[in-house]
Amino acid sequence: MRISQILDKVDSGDIALPEFQRGYVWTRDQVREFFQSLYRGYPIGGFLTWSTKAETTQTRGNGAARDGAIHLLLDGQQRVTTLYGVTHGRPPRFFEGNPATLTGLHFNLDTEAFEFYAPAKMKDNPVWVDVSSLLQQGLAGHFQQVTELTQGDGRLYGPYIERLNRITQIKERDIHIDEVTGQDKTIDVVVEIFNKVNSGGTKLSKGDLALAAICASWPEARPTMNAALSTWSDAGFDFKLDWLLRNVNAVLTGEAQFSKLADVDVPTFQKGLTETIDSIAHLLNALGGRLGLDHGKVLSGRGAFPVMSRLLHDHGGRFPDAMTRDRLFHWYVHSFLWGRHTGATETALNQDLQALEDGGVDQLTDLLRRSRGGRLEVRPDDFVGAGMGSRFYPLLYMLTRVHRAQDLGSGVPLRDGMLGRLSSLQVHHIFPKARLREYGYNRTEINAVANFCFLTQDTNLRVGARNPADYLAEITQRVPDALESQWIPVDPRLWRVENYLDFLAARRELLSYAANDFLDTLHDGPSPVDLMAATRTGLPPTTVAVAEPAGDDVPGLASLLTEVAKAGFAAPELDSEVIDPRTGAAITVAAAYWPQGLQEEVGAPVVLVLDPTAKEQGALEASDYRVFHSADALRQYVRNMRAQHFEQ
Template sequence: MALAKICAEWPQAREELKKRLGHWSEAGFDFKLELLLRCVTAVLTGQALFEKLADIDTPSFERGLQQAEKAIDFLLDLIGSRLGLDFDRVLGSRYSFPLMARYVVARSFKLDPTKETGQLLFWYVHSFLWGRYAGSTETILNRDLTLIQQPDGSLDQLIGGLRISRGDLRVHAADFIAWSQGARFYPLLYMLTRVCDTRDWGTGLPLKAHTLNKMARLELHHIFPKALLYKHGYERADVNALANFTFQTKQTNLALSDRDPAEYLHAVESRFPGALASHWVPTDESLWRIERYRDFLEGRRERLADAANAFLEQLYGAPLPAVLPTAAETPVAPPPLPGGFADAEEETLLRQVNEWLEAHDLPAGELAYELCDAETGAPIAIFDLAWPSGLQEGLSQPVALLIDEDDKVHEAANQAGFLFFTDVEAFRRYASERIAA
């Protein structure tokens, strides 16, 4: 309704909005129209609710759109350069962008490059690690927007709000007990690879952000190959455990292929001493044997947690905030979320579905959509591809495409009111016959 009002007064509004979305799409970021409109709303009104646009005239909206575009460009460059998160799949917490856009516009894009910028990024990372805007998005976003109205102390208040809700802002080894590329900690793993002294296992060269251009993506590498793990009876969640993931250049990933880690890890360490440790791989060679796989995962989780805390402390510019008394000293890891895709083949298939939809003037779905409890924000399951507002946004039933998922994911989709498909062709028939028609 807010967009309809704007378009009635400014007929070119929708095309201008889509032009911005196309600009970011070319750069590798798939933003939704709703998110851009939310950023404009936050920049102009300091609030998250679309109804606040009712009092905004056309010249003000045009100005707000320009400011939001500049702010998003600024933030993408900042997040890409400082955190290495420079493409869509690893860009977490989209709903942090309206708040951050408001923050940088209100300060005329003049942020202190050390402490202020570091603390803003510290808050952003924690917002995607703990699902700050999962669940009651507008309510929490509105509350956080009120915290940045004052020119001074805003970031302390934002971080304080996270600390109250979490109790502990440290990362623990148990937090890495997750699987699939849809896990909240997947972007953190990629981020650590880009900002720390990780080295390619084929060349020994560093994989830092400044060594890669926008199109030279790192590829996901399973340290223990999938085929080897399946052969020895491990389940899908074990095979695709987050602690079994690392990143390499494409050439190295192909060269390593399905080699036994007990053999190739030794060769890498002999050729490039320290290269394994740069990826937080335990150097105890007994852990590289297939029968010690779970011990390997445990050891690597501990190293990843230490690396994450060291980097977050660097961003924060001081020792991490003390643990509140209410926080548990030894966190208990929740069971891994059901659902999610874990390999490039499945991701390619899902992206092809999105391309087919866009070619038929239908909206692309959200990859690795995290279904959360509407009240608590607690994650329930990960859907491969989802349209939470329907293929006819706001008019049709929520839809999900679930490839090779188990009954837990199907049940979660049912309970959340999603119409789901387990076959691409069946989904395409639905889209063609029921929606496009």
């Protein structure tokens, strides 16, 4: 099929440029080199489309509506977007990227080079031809420019016209298009086909394709979802499009697979999306109010949200009563503590959604309890995890909030939205990192969750790196009961650095008792400890639990994280437990952890573990983790992935 026909079909809606999550990723250099290849007649590869049904499809370009099938462009999105943008002089509709990447391309009649507009050398210089103008007007619109440039010199006129004609003929070039079609070509099948065909490039996720199919029938789906994500981000919660789509899928179909959305018509999806957005906002309010989980750093268990969204949907978007709310939150906390939705996400979600359908929250809890050998209990050793990526870090924060733990300096109960200078909450190492390093403790021991507590910024600055044997003794005199409110052992012998491991063991005992007591209260019914006396409107204010600079004690990690962000890859969890997806048990603590891969939802999980034991290394490899032992080794992997990230 000729390129001109492909672009016409984009405008007519026969071919749609799918709204994949990554958007447009090419640079100006890639656009320039692509047109240089087209001009010279080099191979540029074929395209792959997926034929799927569309309901009154609003197409790009002229916005005409059509019924029937539509061809979603799977392989070739960047190339067709580039051709469309340069040919039309503007990006296609719903373009996500820098429009300047596609506008201003010029061609030098003398050197036959493509460059983007630079006023200093191109303004009023007829040797430079606007490529978009040439492709739109054809040769006829540029005869006068060439005539004035050559001033009757036939030796130049002929070659110049021939060069311009080669550019106009780009639109007549034939491109081979493979089509995936048939009722058996579900989202799961098409994603598998695409990722095999495109093995060297960016992978496609099931969520990408499901959203592309929805946008083919309702182009405003993606902007509507992005608006909700932006609202939550402003409130301190960063979610992904795939995650929101999974919630909508569960609400509308009661199942986890994205392929189920193929049977959902546009009006039903629109209504379901609105209900889901409202339900998630209600859940965030309730979780912030009842459990104190009021910002993204402590909101674990996001994989459980589709189940909770479905429950709210079944009850008109609200909890039917406080008992149901509390028992659901009891299940939710235990689900993330035991890694319920790690690994095979769709399998666990389908089991949970079916349990919810069959017997409500009680059956959900029974299913989770059976998967845990009949017991849902937090034990002291569970708090052995380290870092803010540990599953038990959010639990510590939750206990701090629901029990109104006191600030060690002022004795004021810690809560969200505290007013005043230096009153925001911060993470505090009870035993300072510097003193523990001097004594020879390792990173995992230093960053143990049981060594964390929460303080106001003012108190944190006052305590600083003081010896706990000194400042904890002062607190017991100045602020009685403050240590007990934060489950800090009051035996002075445990405040000595040489007894640090004994201190951790004692505090883990106290924390596990407090955790079980509160979780049992949730299961048994509402208690006086209920932060949410009345449902709040809007989203909860954000409390920022400030971390220390990322990678401060891992050589090269801070610069690696900057490089990862610039490459457009996912942000990792730092100092995080790595979970065995088969059992939900913690394997080790990683300096950096990408549980969904560098490109979320489609890559192998990646972990940076500095000194794993042989047992830990074996468990990581058996769980199909991509393991790196230094920031430099991981950096090379990132660069290799980035080189493959763009279509060739």
